[in-house]
Amino acid sequence: MSKEDKERVFQKSVIFAHIKKKTTMTFDIEMIKEVYNNFTSRIENIKKIVNRPLTVSEKILYTHLWEKETNKAYVRGEDYVDFAPDRIACQDATAQMALLQFMQAGKIKVAVPTTVHCDHLIQAKEGAKKDLKVAESGNAEVFNFLESVSNKYGIGFWKPGAGIIHQVVLENYAFPGGMMIGTDSHTVNAGGLGMLAIGVGGADAVDVMADMPWELKFPKLIGVKLTGKLSGWASAKDVILKVAGVLTVKGGTGHIIEYFGEGAKSLSCTGKGTICNMGAEVGATTSTFEYDESMERYLRATNREDVANAANEIKEHLTADPEVYENPENYFDQVIEIDLSTLEPHINGPFTPDLATPISEMSAKAKKENWPLDVEWGLIGSCTNSSYEDLSRTASIVKQALDNKIKIKGQLGINPGSEQVRYTAERDGLMTLFEKFNAKIFTNACGPCIGQWKRQSEDTQEKNSIIHSFNRNFAKRNDGNPNTHAFVASPEITAIIAITGRLDFNPLTDYITNEEGNKIKLDAPQGIEFPTQGFEVEDNGYIAPEKEGNNISINIDPKSNRLEVLTPFPAWDGGNLTEVKLLIKAFGKCTTDHISMAGPWLKFRGHLDNISNNCLIGAVNAFNQKTNFVKNQITNEYGGVPDVQRFYKEKGIGTIVVGDHNYGEGSSREHAAMEPRHLGIKVILVKSFARIHETNLKKQGMLALTFDNESDYDLIKEDDTFNFIDLKDFAPKKPMNIEIVHMDGSKDIVKANHTYNAQQIKWFREGSALNLIKKEA
Numbered sequence: 001m002s003k004e005d006k007e008r009v010f011q012k013s014v015i016f017a018h019i020k021k022k023t024t025m026t027f028d029i030e031m032i033k034e035v036y037n038n039f040t041s042r043i044e045n046i047k048k049i050v051n052r053p054l055t056v057s058e059k060i061l062y063t064h065l066w067e068k069e070t071n072k073a074y075v076r077g078e079d080y081v082d083f084a085p086d087r088i089a090c091q092d093a094t095a096q097m098a099l100l101q102f103m104q105a106g107k108i109k110v111a112v113p114t115t116v117h118c119d120h121l122i123q124a125k126e127g128a129k130k131d132l133k134v135a136e137s138g139n140a141e142v143f144n145f146l147e148s149v150s151n152k153y154g155i156g157f158w159k160p161g162a163g164i165i166h167q168v169v170l171e172n173y174a175f176p177g178g179m180m181i182g183t184d185s186h187t188v189n190a191g192g193l194g195m196l197a198i199g200v201g202g203a204d205a206v207d208v209m210a211d212m213p214w215e216l217k218f219p220k221l222i223g224v225k226l227t228g229k230l231s232g233w234a235s236a237k238d239v240i241l242k243v244a245g246v247l248t249v250k251g252g253t254g255h256i257i258e259y260f261g262e263g264a265k266s267l268s269c270t271g272k273g274t275i276c277n278m279g280a281e282v283g284a285t286t287s288t289f290e291y292d293e294s295m296e297r298y299l300r301a302t303n304r305e306d307v308a309n310a311a312n313e314i315k316e317h318l319t320a321d322p323e324v325y326e327n328p329e330n331y332f333d334q335v336i337e338i339d340l341s342t343l344e345p346h347i348n349g350p351f352t353p354d355l356a357t358p359i360s361e362m363s364a365k366a367k368k369e370n371w372p373l374d375v376e377w378g379l380i381g382s383c384t385n386s387s388y389e390d391l392s393r394t395a396s397i398v399k400q401a402l403d404n405k406i407k408i409k410g411q412l413g414i415n416p417g418s419e420q421v422r423y424t425a426e427r428d429g430l431m432t433l434f435e436k437f438n439a440k441i442f443t444n445a446c447g448p449c450i451g452q453w454k455r456q457s458e459d460t461q462e463k464n465s466i467i468h469s470f471n472r473n474f475a476k477r478n479d480g481n482p483n484t485h486a487f488v489a490s491p492e493i494t495a496i497i498a499i500t501g502r503l504d505f506n507p508l509t510d511y512i513t514n515e516e517g518n519k520i521k522l523d524a525p526q527g528i529e530f531p532t533q534g535f536e537v538e539d540n541g542y543i544a545p546e547k548e549g550n551n552i553s554i555n556i557d558p559k560s561n562r563l564e565v566l567t568p569f570p571a572w573d574g575g576n577l578t579e580v581k582l583l584i585k586a587f588g589k590c591t592t593d594h595i596s597m598a599g600p601w602l603k604f605r606g607h608l609d610n611i612s613n614n615c616l617i618g619a620v621n622a623f624n625q626k627t628n629f630v631k632n633q634i635t636n637e638y639g640g641v642p643d644v645q646r647f648y649k650e651k652g653i654g655t656i657v658v659g660d661h662n663y664g665e666g667s668s669r670e671h672a673a674m675e676p677r678h679l680g681i682k683v684i685l686v687k688s689f690a691r692i693h694e695t696n697l698k699k700q701g702m703l704a705l706t707f708d709n710e711s712d713y714d715l716i717k718e719d720d721t722f723n724f725i726d727l728k729d730f731a732p733k734k735p736m737n738i739e740i741v742h743m744d745g746s747k748d749i750v751k752a753n754h755t756y757n758a759q760q761i762k763w764f765r766e767g768s769a770l771n772l773i774k775k776e777a
Contacts, residue, residue, distance in 0.1 A: 026304045027156070028087065028113045032175050035086055039063055039177060039314050049073050053321035055221055055331055056290050057256045060196045064179040066213035074218040076333065077254055080757045082213035085198075087113040087173060087180045088205050091165045092146060093120035093450075093598070094183035094669060096606030098202030099149045100566050101770050102209050103554065106777050107153070111211035115156040115173070116146050117165035121602055124413065124440075124447035125454035132161045132443045141562050142606055145554070152549035153209075162541025163418025163444045166190070166383035169197075170273050171302045171418060172542075176291040176311045177318045181205060181214060185280040185668040185692060186383050186471065191288035192273025193295050194318060196256070198286045199692055201670035203699035203769050210773055215759065219285045220255045222247075223332035225325075226263025228341030232524040233359075233507055235393070236271030237385060237469065237490035239338060240278040241346035245356025246336055250662040252284030253691055255333065259289045260325050263340040268529045269298035270387035277384045278471045281353040283662070283690055291318035294529075301530045345493050345508075349473045350465070350485035352589070359493065363504035371485050371503065372465040378498025379468035379478075380491045381415025381442070382449035388421050388535070390469070393527030394491045395430040398437050400522045401499055405515045409501025412439040415447050420537040428531055448478050451599030455479040465503055469494045472666065474593050476618070480600075492525040563606040568774075569677055569701050571767040577682055577703075577724040583645055583655040584630045585716050587622035590659050591666035592693060594618035596675055598667075605671065608678050615675040616641040616657065623718045631718055642679065649680035658716050659686035664693020673697045677768075683724070685738070685752060687713060698760050701768040703727075708735060708751035715750065719743040730764070732757050 026032070039059075046062040047054065050073040054062075062070070066082035074081055088110070090098050095116045102110075121142065122135040136143065143160060150157040158168055165182070166189035173180075176194030181187065183202050190197035198216070208214050224243060230236070243257075257279050259272070267275075272289045279287035289295075291311055299308040311318060324331045344358040350371065357365050366373055380386075380394055391414070401408065414434055416422035422444050425431050434441060447453055449470040455478075465485045466478065473486035487503065496507045505512075511519040546552065556563045586594070597614050604611035617628040617640065631637075632644045634651065648655050657676065663686040664672060673696035676684070683703040687710045697704040703724075707713055723739040730736075740748045756764065763769040 026306050027173055029306055031086060031113060032178070032307055033310055035178060036310050036314050039317050042068070043317050045069055053323040053331065055223070055258055055320045055324050056318065057196065057221055057258045057288060059317060060177055060179055060288070061218070063177070076218050076220045079218045080215055081218045082215055083179065085112065085179045085181045085208050085214055087178070088115070088208055089165055089169050089173070089180065089182040089187060090114070090116050090205060091120050091184050092116065092118040092142065093602050093605045094202055095146055096142060096563070097608070097670060097674065098183050098205050099146065100606065101202055101206045102153065103149070104566060104568070104770060105206060105210045105773050107210050108550065109154040110209040112208055113156070114209060115158060116150050117158040117162065117168055118143055118146065118160040119164045119445045120450055120452065122160055122443045122445040122447065123452045123454055124415070124442040128441050128443045135443070136160055139603070141560065145556070145563055145606070147543065148552060149554055151545045152552040152554060154545050154549060156545060157543040159541045159543060161419060161444055163420070164383045164386060164415070164446055166277065167386055167417030167421065170270070171420060175307050176295055177314070181208060183668055185666065186277050188279050188284070188286045189273045189277040189383055191276030191279070191286055192269055193298065194289055194291045196286050196288055199280060199668040201668055201673065201692060201696035201699060203670060204695065206770060207773070212773065216285070217254065220333040221331070222252060222255045222257045222284070222334045222336065223328045224257055224259045225328060225335065225337045226259060226261040226340055227337065228263050228339045229266045230340045230343065233345045233492060234340070234343045235345070235490040235492060236267050236274045238343055238346050239340070240275045241348050241356055241488065242338060242343060243336065244278065244282050244348060244354040245346070247282040248354045249281060249352060249665055250283045250688070250690070252279065252282035255284055257284045257287040258320070258332070259287065260320065260328070263338070264289055265292050265294070266340070267294060268389055269294045270389050273387070274384055278353070281471055283665070285691060290320060291315055297529070302535060345490060347467070347487050347489045347493065349487040351473060351475050353471065353473055353488055359506050359508065363506065366503050372463050373503045375410050375465045375467055375497050375501050375503050377411050377413065377466040378494045379413045379448050379466065379470065380494050381417065382446060382468070382470040383417070384471045385469035385491045386415060386417030386421065388424060388531055389527050389529055390491045391416065391421065391425050391430050393525040394495045395433045396526045397492055397495045397499070397522065398433050402433065402436060404520045406499060406512055406520060407515055408437060408499045410498040412437065412495065412498045413442055413448065414439050415442045415449070416444045419444050419539065419541050420535050423537045424531050424535050427536060428533070451477055451480060451597070452602065453479055467494050467497045467503070474591055474666070477593055496522065561607060561610055562603060564608055564610070566608065568771055569767040571771065572701070572765050574728060576727045577654055580654040580656050580682055580722040580724070581633050581648060582716065582718065582720045582722070583648070583657055583681060584616060584619055584641055585622040585718070586616070586619040586657065586659040586663070587625065588620060588660055589665070590619050590663050592664055592669050592672040593666055595664065595672035596669055608674060611671055612675040612678050613642050615645065615679055633719055645679045645681065654682040655680065656683040656685060656722050657681055658713065659684065660713065661687045662690050663688065664690040666690070668692045670696040670700070673700045673702060677702050683722070694755070698756065698763055699769040701764055701766070701771070703764065705736065705752040705754050708753050712750040715740060715748050717742055730756070730761055732761065
């Protein structure tokens with residue numbers, strides 16, 4: 001038996017011994033058992049219809065149809081299908097708008113198990129205790145609202161400091177073969193436990209909360225075959241950094257990525273979660289793995305032995321049929337193969353998560369591109385890499401540095417993924433190591449990953465570099481500074497780069513000079529999959545809701561600047577749109593961060609009118625290359641995007657936003673759709689959409705269109721007026737003709753496509769999907 005196998009057996013025996021000491025506490029076990037009880041019969045039925053072997057992704061999709069049985073094999077990338085997810089998770093920033101919408105739906109209780117997690121509204125500045133206290137005080141109104149609404153409608157509530165939503169979900173709720181949706185794009189993290197977990201906007205979540213079907217275009221499939229085994233400095237993070245480089249930020253759009261092979265089985269469950277998590281950065285609908293021993297070990301380690309036992313009873317259905325993995329080219333729309341044995345650590349960025357560079361090439365590339373080589377901060381954590389295993393591998397690097405009297409050149413910040421992870425890591429001495437190294441320990445929350453980082457004494461005009469183990473690195477995302485070059489890497493690479501303070505350092509080949517002048521070459525990181533004494537926590541931060549919440553009242557102060565009761569959007573009048581003015585023609589990348597910034601704006605996520613003051617302020621105006629500076633066609637003056645748009649709204653003038661490829665890339669935040677809708681923007685016309693954002697626009701009653709001919713983007717001029725001459729004939733698969741009237745009186749007719757089906761056109765007609773829910777109720 002190899003050393004690795006002996007260690008695995010030892011860890012498993014420790015886990016089993018530890019489990020026996022504790023009472024099993026599994027959330028929603030009866031729901032999980034019901035899902036499993038129906039699995040076999042539903043798969044047998046669908047196999048008769050499709051008449052071919054199935055991938056594990058297809059098995060989960062078909063076992064979660066809204067109509068429990070079907071007589072149709074759905075066409076990938078074409079058919080819209082209604083699904084019945086098993087559960088919902090919401091983080092505090094998006095939960096506000098989701099619950100404000102649900103309050104309008106007229107329901108007594110949520111229809112499926114739902115949780116709210118307070119992880120976004122905590123700023124990283126002084127350190128965990130001080131920052132948490134400031135957040136609880138400054139956000140008390142919002143936290144109290146979320147807790148009371150959760151209590152009223154039967155929603156589980158995880159209080160501030162409990163942990164990052166996706167790590168908490170992995171530890172407590174994710175289960176193999178399940179389907180969940182979440183109001184955060186990184187909901188996909190639960191794929192590490194064999195789920196199909198999909199990020200959505202709040203309106204989608206409201207559908208499921210209100211006991212209605214959730215609609216999704218049946219995804220295409222990308223298969224990633226992993227061979228070999230990771231070693232040395234390579235980690236699971238490097239798998240997805242490599243895949244991001246292959247697929248780019250839009251290459252996974254409309255697809256599920258399914259990982260398989262002996263290499264996949266060699267990965268830990270939290271490592272699988274890391275890979276799935278960052279699948280959002282390639283636009284994938286979600287990512288997942290087949291059920292295997294690593295998932296069973298994780299379930300037992302996190303005190304869910306009953307789930308592991310139930311999954312084992314149907315494990316032949318929690319993987320693809322054998323023929324699929326034997327001949328993947330016959331069953332996937334695209335196949336990628338990666339040999340883990342030869343995989344090199346990667347560093348991705350800056351400014352986009354798909355700019356992938358093997359670490360051996362970074363020195364030359366950074367110098368060629370003139371990227372700042374001095375690295376000022378290394379940040380470890382986020383929902384992507386904040387597990388116990390991640391912290392243990394990082395701690396092994398820090399310990400070597402301490403033992404060898406190596407002084408850190410940059411600064412190091414740590415965000416543990418959950419209170420359970422933090423408490424256990426502190427018990428085991430990991431946190432002490434970090435503190436001896438002068439690392440800043442932040443709250444168990446998102447912090448710098450989403451712009452909730454108060455980075456002090458930094459010159460916003462000077463180019464600088466940071467490195468982190470997060471998932472996104474768009475300009476200004478972490479610290480609001482457009483000159484910060486943010487690079488994405490694994491926790492261990494982040495740690496060593498922060499220690500040396502150099503982007504061009506390669507730990508596989510380079511030496512570090514310690515305080516005594518000796519040259520030291522650090523060994524590769526060593527970590528453990530689970531704590532040998534088991535996980536432990538005093539207060540995990542969970543608050544269960546009342547069984548009956550009828551008597552609980554929700555009061556929102558009309559004068560509040562943080563929360564606002566929603567007013568329904570107006571229905572379509574059934575006619576054509578005419579005299580529509582161009583608000584902005586966005587140049588290049590326009591993510592949800594550009595459309596609705598996070599950071600300090602997070603505090604207004606529950607107040608639609610106030611947060612609308614950040615609408616498109618980060619988008620670059622194609623006509624002057626400036627942000628938040630557009631022409632008012634009536635006054636011929638320039639002003640901020642929200643200001644000019646509010647002028648148009650007051651005058652009753654409709655407007656249009658024109659954009660480039662993958663418009664709305666990034667997070668699931670539906671504010672990026674609700675703000676334009678609230679301000680009176682009528683149409684978004686782009687070369688292509690990111691999946692979640694396009695759906696969010698549809699849900700809010702917006703017109704989301706794409707150029708039939710991408711080069712027509714170049715026809716748009718700053719003073720253009722648009723007439724939608726056949727909107728009254730709006731129908732599925734029927735393109736629209738748009739008349740563009742230029743300032744000199746000349747005209748162009750362009751064709752625009754859309755992906756609305758009959759149900760989605762009803763949303764448009766009624767003014768929003770929520771309006772339709774209320775009408776049908």
